[in-house]
Amino acid sequence: xxxxxxxxxxxLQAGICLCGCLAAGTAAAVSAGLVEVAPGVLVRRGPDExxxxxxxxxxxxxxxxxxxxxxxxxxxxGSLADGQWLxxxxxxxxxxxxxxxxxxxxxxxxxxxxxxFLQDVPEILGHYRLGAALAARGEYYQRQLADLLGxxxxxxxxxxxxxxxxxxxxxxxxxxRIRLVAYATAHSDxxxxxxxxxxxxxxxxxxxxxxxxxxxxxxxxxxLAALDRLRATGAMRAVPGHGPAIVELxxxxxxxxxxxxxxxxxxxxxxxxxxxxxxxISTVAMTERDHWALFDDYHGRxxxxxxxxxxxx
Amino acid sequence: xxxxxxxxxxxxxxxxxxxxxxxxxVLAAGGTDSEREERWQDLRQSIFxxxxxxxxxxxxxxxxxxRALDAALVPLTIRIAPEHRDxxxxxxxxxxxxxxxYAAKASFGPAGDPAVLRLRVRIDGxxxxxxxxxxxxxxxxxxxxxxxxxxxxxxPIGVSDEVAMQGMGEMKLRPAGxxxxxxxxxxxRHPNFSGMxxxxxxxxxxxxxxxxxxxxxxxGQTVLELAGDISLSSDPAIGFAYxxxxxxxxxxxxxxxxxxxxQESFPIPAHTQ
Numbered sequence: 001x002x003x004x005x006x007x008x009x010x011x012l013q014a015g016i017c018l019c020g021c022l023a024a025g026t027a028a029a030v031s032a033g034l035v036e037v038a039p040g041v042l043v044r045r046g047p048d049e050x051x052x053x054x055x056x057x058x059x060x061x062x063x064x065x066x067x068x069x070x071x072x073x074x075x076x077x078g079s080l081a082d083g084q085w086l087x088x089x090x091x092x093x094x095x096x097x098x099x100x101x102x103x104x105x106x107x108x109x110x111x112x113x114x115x116x117f118l119q120d121v122p123e124i125l126g127h128y129r130l131g132a133a134l135a136a137r138g139e140y141y142q143r144q145l146a147d148l149l150g151x152x153x154x155x156x157x158x159x160x161x162x163x164x165x166x167x168x169x170x171x172x173x174x175x176x177r178i179r180l181v182a183y184a185t186a187h188s189d190x191x192x193x194x195x196x197x198x199x200x201x202x203x204x205x206x207x208x209x210x211x212x213x214x215x216x217x218x219x220x221x222x223x224l225a226a227l228d229r230l231r232a233t234g235a236m237r238a239v240p241g242h243g244p245a246i247v248e249l250x251x252x253x254x255x256x257x258x259x260x261x262x263x264x265x266x267x268x269x270x271x272x273x274x275x276x277x278x279x280x281i282s283t284v285a286m287t288e289r290d291h292w293a294l295f296d297d298y299h300g301r302x303x304x305x306x307x308x309x310x311x312x313x
Numbered sequence: 314x315x316x317x318x319x320x321x322x323x324x325x326x327x328x329x330x331x332x333x334x335x336x337x338x339v340l341a342a343g344g345t346d347s348e349r350e351e352r353w354q355d356l357r358q359s360i361f362x363x364x365x366x367x368x369x370x371x372x373x374x375x376x377x378x379x380r381a382l383d384a385a386l387v388p389l390t391i392r393i394a395p396e397h398r399d400x401x402x403x404x405x406x407x408x409x410x411x412x413x414x415y416a417a418k419a420s421f422g423p424a425g426d427p428a429v430l431r432l433r434v435r436i437d438g439x440x441x442x443x444x445x446x447x448x449x450x451x452x453x454x455x456x457x458x459x460x461x462x463x464x465x466x467x468x469p470i471g472v473s474d475e476v477a478m479q480g481m482g483e484m485k486l487r488p489a490g491x492x493x494x495x496x497x498x499x500x501x502r503h504p505n506f507s508g509m510x511x512x513x514x515x516x517x518x519x520x521x522x523x524x525x526x527x528x529x530x531x532x533g534q535t536v537l538e539l540a541g542d543i544s545l546s547s548d549p550a551i552g553f554a555y556x557x558x559x560x561x562x563x564x565x566x567x568x569x570x571x572x573x574x575x576q577e578s579f580p581i582p583a584h585t586q
Contacts, residue, residue, distance in 0.1 A: 136511055137469045144464065274490025276431065276552065277388045278376070300382040308386065308548070311500060312485060 034089045035245050038199035040066040043245040048212040048293035058082035060109040064090050065196050067173020070099035076113035080155025083113020098122050104205030105188045106133035108141040114158035126160035127182040127190035185218040186226035202235035210243025210252045213298040216305045220264050227257050259288050267306040277307050349441055352409050369454030372397045375444040377458040384465030386546045387436050391444045393427040401427040403447040408544055410440035416544035422535025424558050431552025434544050435465035467509040470547050474519050477504035482575030488582030498552045507543040527567045532560025
């Protein structure tokens with residue numbers, strides 16, 4: 001949630017009007033098009049940027065999986081404008097019906113594009129806690145996004161229509177089975193993980209950040225456990241929530257596990273030494289600084305979250 | 314923030330403890346220096362009446378981040394210079410542009426030491442934050458820091474209200490490190506609902522419910538009495554200093570705006586020298 005506030009502040013500092021005059025034309029500024037990372041799997045690589053009027057909050061990796069009968073959207077995008085862009089791109093590749101829209105978790109860069117697909121009347125899938133999370137935060141996110149992009153481009157909160165539980169949900173897109181499962185609190189409290197059986201590609205969404213600073217909004221210990229669970233799926237390749245469109249799963253998990261482990265261990269050490277939160281923010285895991293894009297935008301907040309979680313241990 | 318929230322703010326203001334009830338209109342975050350000064354003069358008048366707030370340079374300092382990393386949890390540190398500590402009765406914290414600006418008042422008892430006070434607060438917009446030391450004879454000495462933040466008071470706590478209320482009133486005392494004698498941090502589990510957060514089930518705003526008083530004492534002598542408000546972050550943390558005494562335990566009494574109360578005792582961290 002921080003990213004929107006920060007981007008907005010920068011714009012305000014630059015004296016740019018945020019009163020809606022930027023709403024038009026933002027979709028055109030969204031980065032590169034869809035890349036086919038496996039047969040029938042299209043991904044837009046989100047740029048390693050903060051949300052801005054220029055990128056219409058199109059910063060996450062989003063795309064679709066195409067079966068013989070139907071299309072599934074793997075995160076609809078970061079705003080209505082971003083979702084509209086995605087829908088238009090999908091339609092350039094296929095005219096099969098868009099029957100499923102998956103919202104991987106509550107963060108707006110992943111789910112605010114859902115409104116662009118309502119015309120397709122799809123099933124909208126999310127973690128069983130996503131509905132509650134969107135009800136609690138949706139309006140707050142919507143307001144921040146509207147401040148940044150204008151009301152028209154921001155879009156509205158779209159609730160999921162089908163809750164995915166801890167037992168797998170299986171969809172069939174036509175000779176293409178998709179397995180979805182709800183994870184325990186990790187990156188957020190509503191992370192959904194999806195596997196495309198045909199390509200073997202895993203979609204861990206924001207449980208996997210590659211090269212771009214992760215943001216911790218759930219549980220540090222939970223996230224480390226979730227990384228073990230991702231490894232245990234045995235999937236070879238994955239589409240991360242941020243970073244390259246496709247990665248080797250095991251190699252990509254390594255740096256993230258390293259960052260989170262250092263964050264945990266050094267925050268614990270800071271607590272044991274009686275250091276204050278401010279001291280922890282300026283010292284913990286700074287050796288990681290050169291390894292992640294947007295580190296300064298997210299790391300201090302991650303330490304704050306880690307400190308708050310671990311100080312009760 | 315939107316008009317809806319401004320209305321909420323007015324509602325929240327009505328239920329605050331008399332000490333903290335300030336009916337000043339809420340200005341939009343932002344504004345010129347002169348508007349900020351006018352705002353502060355209004356607040357000063359509401360809180361302190363006709364008493365002037367002198368420049369506290371050399372007496373009081375306020376450490377705050379220029380830009381909040383997390384607007385719902387902004388760590389602040391207030392320090393009193395050694396030569397003035399014996400004169401100080403209380404410290405007031407005012408977040409000028411917050412919906413309920415008077416964030417906290419810490420009163421120091423005979424076992425207290427005003428050397429340092431650490432709080433974590435919500436900050437709703439770009440605002441001045443004032444820390445004002447009050448001497449035992451009623452003089453006021455202030456300092457100010459400007460903080461850039463956005464939406465800290467309405468930011469969702471991140472879990473459901475029910476989860477946020479689990480363990481409400483649990484406490485923990487963390488001693489400071491070996492280099493820092495006579496300081497500790499008290500942690501209290503409490504959502505400190507601001508009245509501006511949306512309840513996910515009812516789609517209505519969760520009513521304000523916040524810690525309004527925390528009293529820390531040792532051997533019957535007060536160390537610190539903190540009057541709090543919705544500007545304190547959820548799961549409030551209070552970093553404080555104390556004077557070594559005869560007693561071997563702190564007693565903590567916490568009450569909230571719904572009339573609930575909790576009491577705990579903690580061994581006083583041993584001084585190694």
